[in-house]
Amino acid sequence: MPLISHHAAVVFLIAAVTGFLSGGLAHAAGQPWPMAVVAGLGAAGCALPAGHRLIGG
Template identity: 45%
Template sequence: MVTSQPGPTPAHTPDPTGPELAASASASASASASAEASPLLSVHSALVLLIGVLLGVLVGGLTYLDGNSSVASVLAGAVATGAAVPVLHRLIG
């Protein structure tokens, strides 16, 4: 049986771009990736929706405390949110 003996192990070859260029390339790649990722909502949209939902919860809670059923309270809150969002969009715009 013939056994082959392992040859000499190759020396580590340095990165052809050099450590400085490799670091700057990875930094620019992460910067371009974060620049491409846009937020789901703009700050304006998030603020309008947040205030609209808060107004809807307030109206629904006050309707429930007035003695109406929970279904009527949820419906009143949903209507208040739906009415408040376009108005807030124009006011905050």
């Protein structure tokens, strides 16, 4: 029996990619690292329910 379902793994993957991209773009735009991390975490947090709804769980 798997630890998490395939649906949950895909949703977490979408959130992680969104967070990394958001944080990287924030840093590339001139934000310091701490602010870029906060932006990435915020984007990942918002992407979790959006990804869950998008995939249809």
